[in-house]
Amino acid sequence: MNSERGTDAAEPPLAEVRILAPLTIVIPTYREVENIPFMLARLAALRDRFDLDLEVIFVDDDSRDGSVERVAESGLDWARMIVRTDSRSLSSAVIAGMQAARNPVLICMDCDLSHPPERIPDMILALGAGQQMVIGSRYVAGGTTDDNWGYFRYLVSAVATLLARPLTSVSDPMSGFFVLRKKDFDQARGLNPVGYKIGLELIVKCGFDNVGEVPIHFVDRVHGQSKLTIREQLRYIRHLRRLYIHKFANTMHFAQFLVVGATGTAVNLVVLTLLAAAGLPEAVALGGGIGVSLVSNFALNRRFTFSYARHENIWRQFVGFVGASTVGMAVNYAVALSLISSILRDEPLGLQIAAVAGVGCGMLFNFIGNRFFVFRKRHIVEPIREE
Secondary structure, three states, X not given: OOOOOOOOOOOOOHHHHHHXXXXXXXEEEOOOOOOHHHHHHHHHHHHHHHOOOEEEEXXXXXXXXXXXXXXXXXXXXXXXXXXXXXXXXXXXXXXXXXXXXXXOEEEEOOOOOOOOHHHHHHHHHHHHOOOOEEEEEOXXXXXXXXXXXXXXXXXXXXXXXXXXXXXXOOXXXXXXXXXXXXXXXXXXXXXXXXXXXXXXXXXXXXXXXXXXXXXXXXXXXXXXXXXXXXXXXXXXXXXHHHHHHHHOHHXXXXXXXXXXXXXXXXXXXXXXXXXXXXXXXXHHHHHHHHHHHHHHHHHHHHHHHOHHHOXXXXXXXXXXXHHHHHHHHHHHHHHHHHXXXXXXXXXXXXXXXXXXXXXXXXXXXXXXXXXXXXOOOOOOOOOOOOO
């Protein structure tokens, strides 16, 4: 873990910094009244030093702690506050601020002073050099964290980064300090973040494959309380699931379909065992296990595997699911019978190999039937849901 302050880069020439001006900085807030004056002072110094055409938008989730008054008291005509009373979500606050932005270059940063505004000029230059997005990174050469970062916190960050690796190759995808062009943001479709990692959401949903990183020194907050709770970390896992489905749709749906199928097998065995123990005939026990597992598979697939379609008519979907499963069982039987009657007739364990092949073909048919017919996706773009 690197906890020593890195050497500041040379101050970029004024003419170069002006290349991508004017800028809009979006800062989501919730009970950050103590930090707002310090943030405005540092942004004002940056604005004056480089003569930036700057707009600052604080998006507050109805803190009622004096944040609105503190921005108004600053008297800065380039800083304004948007108050939302119907939501309390950092990611959706950033989206709202970027939608309201007037300028062609967007910057997102936290209000707790952990992100150094002084690195913005370098990030702007990197964006102007052809990057689609530029992140203020703790983990590239020269990036550092505060001395009081514990090993547990570093471990949590490292694990979260590793889980996001299939989605992006950047070293610090957890960063909430980034720069992008508004035209690229406006082209993003289906933004629906869960939790606080809006930067990762934009990398995936905007299809960015050319993301730059500028080293920063990450400072722990001095005023206010951290919003990074266990609940937020769990929401991050849900967010990753959504992004994996977005980027690797069919692979992820099939993986979840297989997991549900495995749970259905367990349900089948438990139910038939209980029915047999109750003294019911074997035929009834087998039928009961199949019937209950069929219902549980349908419910779990509708809720998780094909969750995008769970608002459609449930009875029509259930009939379709049973139909696809019935045909899948027929495919299973036909493939296994064909193999054992031909190429596997005289092979050791031929019956078992044929059965496994039949199960695989039947499962694949079931997935295709459910994915593209029973739970077909009617609407690609989903509205943002607050969770």
